[in-house]
Amino acid sequence: MTDPLLEVKDLTVDYQAEYADVRALDHVSLSVAPGEFLGVVGESGCGKSTMLFAIAQLLSPPAVLIGGSVRFTGKDMVRLTEAELRHMRWRDYAVVMQSAMNALNPMKTVAAQFADAIRAHAKMTGKEIRNRSAEVLRLVGIDPAHLDSYPHQLSGGMRQRTMIAMALLFTPQLVLMDEPTSALDVVAQRALMRQIKELQVQLGFAVIFVTHDMSVVSHYSDRVMVMYAGQTAEVGGTRRMFTSPLHPYTRGLMDAFPSIRGNRRELTGIPGSPPDLGHLPSGCRFMPRCPDAMPECAARSPEMFAVDEAQVRCLLYDGQAHQGRIGETA
Amino acid sequence: MVQSTTPAPGGTGLDSGEPLLRTVDLTRHFRLGGFRSRNMLHAVDSFSMTIGEREIVAVVGESGSGKTTVARLLTMIYPPTRGTIYYRGRAVNHLHSRRDILWYRGEVPLVFQDPYSAMNPVFRVSHGVMRSLKLHRPELDRAGRQREAQRVFDTVGLSPDMLAKFPYEMSGGQRQRVGFAQALAVQPRLILADEPVSMLDVSIRAGVLNMMARLREEEGVSLLYITHDLASARYVADRIIVMYAGHQVETGPADAVLSQPRHPYTQLLLSAAPDPREEPVDIPADSGEPPRVINPSEGCRFAPRCPLAIGVCASVTPELSKMGPAHEAACHVAAEDVERGRPVHRAFSSSPVAGASQSSALPTSETSGPQGRAPVG
Numbered sequence: 001m002t003d004p005l006l007e008v009k010d011l012t013v014d015y016q017a018e019y020a021d022v023r024a025l026d027h028v029s030l031s032v033a034p035g036e037f038l039g040v041v042g043e044s045g046c047g048k049s050t051m052l053f054a055i056a057q058l059l060s061p062p063a064v065l066i067g068g069s070v071r072f073t074g075k076d077m078v079r080l081t082e083a084e085l086r087h088m089r090w091r092d093y094a095v096v097m098q099s100a101m102n103a104l105n106p107m108k109t110v111a112a113q114f115a116d117a118i119r120a121h122a123k124m125t126g127k128e129i130r131n132r133s134a135e136v137l138r139l140v141g142i143d144p145a146h147l148d149s150y151p152h153q154l155s156g157g158m159r160q161r162t163m164i165a166m167a168l169l170f171t172p173q174l175v176l177m178d179e180p181t182s183a184l185d186v187v188a189q190r191a192l193m194r195q196i197k198e199l200q201v202q203l204g205f206a207v208i209f210v211t212h213d214m215s216v217v218s219h220y221s222d223r224v225m226v227m228y229a230g231q232t233a234e235v236g237g238t239r240r241m242f243t244s245p246l247h248p249y250t251r252g253l254m255d256a257f258p259s260i261r262g263n264r265r266e267l268t269g270i271p272g273s274p275p276d277l278g279h280l281p282s283g284c285r286f287m288p289r290c291p292d293a294m295p296e297c298a299a300r301s302p303e304m305f306a307v308d309e310a311q312v313r314c315l316l317y318d319g320q321a322h323q324g325r326i327g328e329t330a
Numbered sequence: 331m332v333q334s335t336t337p338a339p340g341g342t343g344l345d346s347g348e349p350l351l352r353t354v355d356l357t358r359h360f361r362l363g364g365f366r367s368r369n370m371l372h373a374v375d376s377f378s379m380t381i382g383e384r385e386i387v388a389v390v391g392e393s394g395s396g397k398t399t400v401a402r403l404l405t406m407i408y409p410p411t412r413g414t415i416y417y418r419g420r421a422v423n424h425l426h427s428r429r430d431i432l433w434y435r436g437e438v439p440l441v442f443q444d445p446y447s448a449m450n451p452v453f454r455v456s457h458g459v460m461r462s463l464k465l466h467r468p469e470l471d472r473a474g475r476q477r478e479a480q481r482v483f484d485t486v487g488l489s490p491d492m493l494a495k496f497p498y499e500m501s502g503g504q505r506q507r508v509g510f511a512q513a514l515a516v517q518p519r520l521i522l523a524d525e526p527v528s529m530l531d532v533s534i535r536a537g538v539l540n541m542m543a544r545l546r547e548e549e550g551v552s553l554l555y556i557t558h559d560l561a562s563a564r565y566v567a568d569r570i571i572v573m574y575a576g577h578q579v580e581t582g583p584a585d586a587v588l589s590q591p592r593h594p595y596t597q598l599l600l601s602a603a604p605d606p607r608e609e610p611v612d613i614p615a616d617s618g619e620p621p622r623v624i625n626p627s628e629g630c631r632f633a634p635r636c637p638l639a640i641g642v643c644a645s646v647t648p649e650l651s652k653m654g655p656a657h658e659a660a661c662h663v664a665a666e667d668v669e670r671g672r673p674v675h676r677a678f679s680s681s682p683v684a685g686a687s688q689s690s691a692l693p694t695s696e697t698s699g700p701q702g703r704a705p706v707g
Contacts, residue, residue: 043531044502185392185558190602213532218606242606256533258565260588260603267565269536273501 004031004071005173005206006055011068013047013054016061022277024050024063026230032206034173037197039217039238040210041253042227043274048210049098051227052176055208056095057085073173091121093174094167096160099183103163104151110137110162111147117169136165140195157188164196168203175200177209181216193220214253218242226250229275229285236310246312248292284315292316348419349380350552351404351438351520356413358399362624372623373399375576377413381520381552386542388555388563388584390599391573394622397556400573401524404554405440406431418519436466439513443525445505449497455508456493459483459515466516482511485549487541503534507541514545520552521545527562539566560603564588569656572596575623575631578650582657592659592667594677595632601678630662637677638663 013025025047032038042048053059055070057077070077073092077085089095097103105113114133118124124132134144140161151159160180167175177196181189197220200207209217217224218238225235226247234247245251252270272289275281281288283298290297296315305317356377362369374396381387391397403410406422415422417434425431439462442448449458456479463475470478480490486507497505506526513521523542527535543566545551557563563570563584570587572580572595580593591597623631630636633643642662650658651665659665663675 043533186560186604187392187598187602190604215604215606218604253533254606256536258536258539258561260561260564260600260605262605264564264585267536267540269540270533271537273503273534 005034005036005073006030006032006208007069007071008055009069009071011051011054011070012066013050013059014064014066016064017278020278023066024230024277025054027068028227028230028232029068030225030232030235032174032208035200035204035206036223037200037207037209037221039214039221039224040208040227041214041217041224042212042233044212045274045277046227047230048212048227049178052095052178052208052210056089056093056176058095087121090117090167090172091170092172093176094170094172096163096167096175096177096180098179104159106151109148109150110154114147114166114169117166121170132169136168137162139168139199140165157184157192160184160192161195164192164199168199168205171203172205174206174208177207179211180209182211182213189216196220214242215257226253229280230277231285232304232311232313233286234310234312234314236307236312240308240310246307246310246317247286247314248290248316249286252289252291284313286314348416349382350385350418351381352416353377353379353404354414354416356400356403356415357411358396358403358408359411369624372576372626374403375623377578379571379578379581381554383519384546384550384552385569386546386553386555386567387569387571388557388567389571389573390557390560390563392558392599394575395573396576397558397573398524399576401440401522401554401556404438404522405435432466436516437518438520438522439516439518440522440524441506441509441513441526444529445502445509446497446529448509449505451497454494454496455500455505458508458512459493462512462515478515479511482514483508485514485545486511487537501534502530503537506530506538510538510541510545514549514551518551520554522554522556524556525558526555528557528559535562542566560588560599561605572599575621577631577647577660579632579661580657580659581650582654582659586654586657590654590657590674592653592657592664592674593632593661594636594638594663594675596659597676597678598635630660638675 008028008030010027010029011025012023012027014021015024028047028051030038040048040051050063053063054065057080059065065078068078111130111133115129118129118132133147137144137147142158142161142165146154146158154162164180181192184192193216196207209221211217221238223236224238224241226233226249228249234241234245234250241250242254245254249270255267256269258267270289275285275288283300284290284302287293287297294315300315302313302315302318304311304313307317356374358374359370359372361367362371377400379387389397389400402408404415409423417438422434425434449455459479459482460475463470463478479493483490483493488504488507488511492500492504500508509526510521527538530538539562542553542555546553555563555567567584569582570584571578572587572593574595580587580591580596587596588600591600621631628647629645630639630643630648633639636643640663646662648660648662648665650660651668653659653664653668667674
């Protein structure tokens with residue numbers, strides 16, 4: 001196993017409110033290997049975007065990083081100064097935001113925005129900048145003629161591709177993506193996912209892809225991390241997760257959306273709603289909604305248990321973890 | 331269960347054989363630019379459909395396909411450029427008195443896409459329900475309205491004490507249920523639901539979809555479900571209408587449309603829908619998006635993206651033609667396939683092996699017209 005490109009340990013983030021702090025991210029750890037595609041899945045409010053921002057060191061008040069470390073290319077990003085971070089952004093890692101409509105400056109052409117990012121990090125002549133910009137646009141399948149277009153002249157899918165092209169200007173080792181496809185229609189979404197995957201294989205960068213829709217990453221990610229109420233619920237290989245999910249929450253998510261080709265059957269969804277992070281239940285955070293809850297779950301908050309290659313935060317897997325999987329209720 | 335007692339003004343009952351709602355040649359164009367501009371955006375063209383009693387019909391399409399315009403035409407938010415909407419046999423376009431319009435809107439309410447912005451944040455959620463009740467059911471007194479509000483909340487799966495909550499105290503799923511409760515309070519016959527689950531978390535969508543199915547069973551309402559998600563359309567709807575660039579391209583029973591899609595666009599949508607339960611299949615990429623239809627000329631609007639397009643596609647707009655029992659598609663190639671008894675063309679194939687239930691409906695078999703099911707070729 002190669003050294004991880006990114007290693008996050010016990011990352012903890014609070015949102016500081018007037019009366020009490022709310023812990024949005026509670027000791028989350030993960031690692032990403034070079035060239036790996038990690039999908040991060042969870043409901044709104046589970047902390048998935050907060051985690052992405054914490055990794056990228058982009059948190060702004062009221063969100064405050066309370067603890068943990070983010071080791072990336074040998075440095076702990078948490079300890080870097082803003083100037084050092086600025087040097088790394090775009091160059092070593094890039095972030096693609098959820099809404100490309102808001103992330104692009106409506107007053108500037110695509111070329112001008114690319115040039116801004118390039119000039120901040122490299123000494124290049126105008127011609128070199130133009131060539132590099134055209135090159136990355138071609139990579140994402142946009143005609144370089146659009147360099148002189150304004151964002152409003154591009155369709156939603158093209159804007160999202162433009163953002164990805166911009167993230168690739170310096171071919172960073174890590175690209176963080178926050179729901180880049182959620183504003184797109186199915187056809188455009190599929191096309192974009194294929195493109196991201198192709199580029200990733202071709203250029204070898206690692207991706208952390210945050211989404212609320214499991215099915216989006218199901219065919220593209222190497223591993224999936226499921227988050228619930230600020231914690232990791234389950235992390236493991238993608239195929240295994242979809243064929244035999246371990247955590248009752250993951251199973252619930254799998255049963256929550258209708259299949260387009262399989263049998264038509266009654267869906268249950270997941271009853272109830274995620275807990276208020278200001279008033280967490282004692283014990284397991286998923287217990288109030290869990291079909292497999294045991295008395296023990298109310299008393300003890302589960303840690304992560306290893307099951308084969310995967311890890312799961314559920315007491316069903318306590319103790320016998322090394323003997324393989326237990327408690328599977330189909 | 332409350333019987334609909336609202337008398338139809340004008341005394342029109344449901345004529346025999348007349349569907350609950352029927353549109354004929356419904357068309358809406360928008361002028362782009364100033365009022366002298368000649369640029370007309372064709373949002374919906376010649377849309378003809380029916381919805382029966384206790385029927386759930388899904389209108390499926392990407393953004394820009396005209397599906398929301400259809401909903402807005404049906405609620406009379408704006409008038410059609412051409413065409414007629416018949417509700418229980420009455421031409422809705424010709425309703426002019428406030429009383430008649432109120433009656434129609436009470437019979438056919440709309441539930442909005444975004445439960446976060448559809449409610450006034452400074453009022454309790456009971457406010458909207460009570461206002462609808464006051465407006466549409468003046469026969470109820472204060473206690474009657476309260477009882478009725480509690481009943482509809484109960485029907486959509488909310489506890490009646492939720493009535494006293496403010497919108498910010500509710501989750502998205504609960505707010506969307508309030509939207510349905512509000513629609514239900516006016517004793518509708520047909521609820522128009524415009525993307526009611528697309529803003530909700532995946533984990534709670536199923537609950538709202540199940541509730542829609544229950545409303546049909548228990549309250550006897552029909553639903554027009556507008557969505558971009560074929561899988562959820564298949565889950566709740568009896569019939570599916572697929573729209574592309576303002577045209578209906580395919581319509582039929584949900585299972586027939588999805589197991590034997592005849593229009594290349596339906597096939598494309600189907601192949602693009604991710605299904606994590608299956609192994610990934612490699613399918614040709616299509617990054618195209620529906621066009622904005624401005625001053626269109628004749629011809630099939632999907633032709634520029636269609637791998638099957640033939641000469642006639644560019645010059646003649648295809649009409650809906652029969653593909654199977656109650657199953658129609660507007661495609662020259664598919665129509666020719668049926669006429670000559672050829673196997674179905676597949677422009678974009680989805681995964682080769684579908685779920686067990688559909689092993690009999692794989693690509694080459696087809697249901698063609700009165701002969702029924704053709705032998706599997």
